[in-house]
Amino acid sequence: MPLLSQLKNNIKGTTETLNDIISQRTLSSVFQPIINIQNGNILGHEGLIRGPVNTDLHAPLNLFKLAKSKGQNKVCDLELASLEIGLESFARYSCKNKIFINVSPECLLLFDENKVVSLAYIENLGLNPKDIVLELTESSPTFDYSTLYKVIESYRNVGFQIALDDLGEGYSSLRLWSELRPEYIKIDKHFIHGINFDPVKLQFVKSIQQIADNSSTKVIAEGVETEAELAIIKDLNIEFCQGYLLGHPKPEPIHKVSENIEHFFARKTLSVFPKASGSYKQSNLKKLLVKVPFVSTKATNDEVYVSFDSNPKLFSIPVAKDDIPIGLISRSSMIDRFVRPYGRELYGKKSCVEFMDDKPLIVDANITFHALSDLITQMEPHHLTNGFIITENGKYIGLGSGHALLREITEMQISAARYANPLTLLPGNVPINEHIDRLLEKKNIFWACYCDLDNFKPFNDAYGFRHGDQVLQLVGETLTKSVDANFDFVGHIGGDDFILICQSEDWEDRCNYMLKHLEQTMPTFYSEDDRKMGGIKNEDRQGNKTFYPFSTLSIGAVKIDPELFPSHYEVAAAMTVAKKEAKRISGNSLFYERRYRE
Structure with a gap:
């Protein structure tokens, strides 16, 4: 068969296949839950379409790619069939939550709105328009905003709500938000994936939440796959989330989240926001x-x-x-x-x-x-x-x-909010105080630890600043590796002074591990002769030869009850007192201030 004829037959075949799928309704719906982050309740489910099973077109990406190759009208025919099947499938389960249904602005403008979701059609399914959210999936910037707004309002007037999908990915999503004022905004999963490691994504999501607060819009974070990501967006006061961590798309809507997720929502720990490197620079x-x-x-x-x-x-x-x-x-x-x-x-x-x-x-x-x-x-x-x-x-x-x-x-907010110590790159005073105040504001009990090196100045004088810097970096790395990075905060306020803000219940075991590790590692920074002596001989300030043992770490710890400590100032004062007591103990030591225990 000539190549041109073969190509024409292929085009005809795919068109007939798509027409059959639409006319015979060989589509199916699956539902992914949308969860209230603050209490674990289910807000609703997004209805997602699937093509014929055991075919390449089962994947929605392939299905809609084929439809797009046949023109906009065919895309809208497929969207209409998908919307109807999604609503009808959801109605069969008598679910009490909302149903989010995808539709593009272009197709919404082409649809006969009475045919798509008329009140009679909705009532016949046993659904309430107030439980239906039209989720706009933007694909191009060519639609008429003023006409789209009128169509959206006609749906709103009978009870439907509007969501804007994939904020941050589309052509003009900010303008759509401004023009349509949707009830819900979905942040694209790109900005959620790895947010616990990325300060830029953190600031983007934080900014979106601030805009949403001022525009009466509810934010839904898409693509949540890890507890660390969920912890960050929960602490940013985002109200809703969706993703594989909360539930995979399933043929039947779920009625409650898993026990693991329930346990997570019940937990009061706050996440540690990711740190940005670099210093603040005033931009022009x-x-x-x-x-x-x-x-x-x-x-x-x-x-x-x-x-x-x-x-x-x-x-x-x-x-x-x-x-x-x-x-x-x-x-x-x-x-x-x-x-x-x-x-x-x-x-x-x-x-x-x-x-x-x-x-x-x-x-x-x-x-x-x-x-x-x-x-x-x-x-x-x-x-x-x-x-x-x-x-x-x-x-x-x-x-x-x-x-x-x-x-x-x-970028400026990152720099301004994260003053980092240039040697260890650990957060300094400003972010330490901010994190303490966040915990106090949320009424979270935590343990504040002041870590101070003993005999560090004599070592620095004897071996020089370069070796002294290496010791400080070792301490910073040891503290960082010994804690739970998602919930325990490590800061460096300068010199040989470090701060630990722990929410981990096993904080005491972690501190003892740090002390043991430093006890084993610290002697390696001394010369062989000094190691044999167990320290160094150096002149004190009066010029007298004095023996200084190996440098050790003193940790003064305080259990912080927010009812007793109104701000980071009082926390810092209590830590300082505990640190002084720890330094009275020879060698590597942990002093737990008992006056503040329950």
């Missing part, structure tokens, strides 16, 4: 500057559209008179108007001021990032997506994007 706003040529008020909308069309990365175009900015035209505003019926015919020859935002955000290049961040949060959300105009001496010099600003602010 010009780092965000994009040199976009401005247009005059005489420019037509057709001319501005051509500029957008020729440069896909261009998000906005400024309008100026004699280098003085007066407005901003966003790509979304331009496309919104032009995709409407007769939009280009009506507005194409008119002045660009028709589509111009005459109250854009205009900032001087010398403004600080913190001031700019505060300014944007107080203004309308569209300034974040449209960007802002940067001026110098009142004259236009370029544009800045909201995404670039968020990235820079995230």
